Amino acid sequence: MFAENRKRDERSQSELHEGLSREDIVATFRAAMIGHFRSHIPGTNINEATLLASDYLNHFHELVMLLEAVSSEPEDFAEDLFAWKPLTYEEHFAESGFRDKTLAIAAYHRAPPRIRARFDDAVDRLHGEATKLVGDIRAALYGKKRGVDVLCANAVTRLSALIEEANAIANGEAVPGNVDEKANGEASGQAAIDALFDPHQDA
Numbered sequence: 001m002f003a004e005n006r007k008r009d010e011r012s013q014s015e016l017h018e019g020l021s022r023e024d025i026v027a028t029f030r031a032a033m034i035g036h037f038r039s040h041i042p043g044t045n046i047n048e049a050t051l052l053a054s055d056y057l058n059h060f061h062e063l064v065m066l067l068e069a070v071s072s073e074p075e076d077f078a079e080d081l082f083a084w085k086p087l088t089y090e091e092h093f094a095e096s097g098f099r100d101k102t103l104a105i106a107a108y109h110r111a112p113p114r115i116r117a118r119f120d121d122a123v124d125r126l127h128g129e130a131t132k133l134v135g136d137i138r139a140a141l142y143g144k145k146r147g148v149d150v151l152c153a154n155a156v157t158r159l160s161a162l163i164e165e166a167n168a169i170a171n172g173e174a175v176p177g178n179v180d181e182k183a184n185g186e187a188s189g190q191a192a193i194d195a196l197f198d199p200h201q202d203a
Helices: 004-018 023-038 053-071 072-085 089-095 103-107 114-140 148-170 181-187 189-195
Strands: none
Touching: 053 072, 053 089, 053 114, 053 148, 072 089, 072 114, 114 148
């Protein structure tokens, strides 16, 4: 009797699996995972649609403040500026006092692939630009050249624009100055939510 019931259960499970495509299974798993993360997100600074936390960008806001300080008082703040270093999303939150940092890191890894790719690209450009600009300012200061204040002001303007772009992506908003409607559409909150359950995206 027990053996017959067990065989019947195994047969039912087998039939159920045969009726589901790989895409269905992946979509169901993704929906369950996203549902788990989203149930913990309300009350945090993590965006429910993109699963990204714009608090990461404080890493770059700190650099902007240092550039502004060096512009007026280079001798007092130069070393602090040169001590700044690029940090990945995970590194920043691991070192931060952000209350929900563990959730922020986990959610980042489940963010919609297209959205996260665009965010990562914006961050890569920020890091590349920041490294170059800090290097230019270091060379100007150590070379006793004039115009450091102008260099700093230009750096602040450039970095602020890139930060604004990354912030828009993290918050599911249209990217400032981007005329690509498709790209802006993917950054919208609803598009991001739809992407979470798209079985054709990478897991």
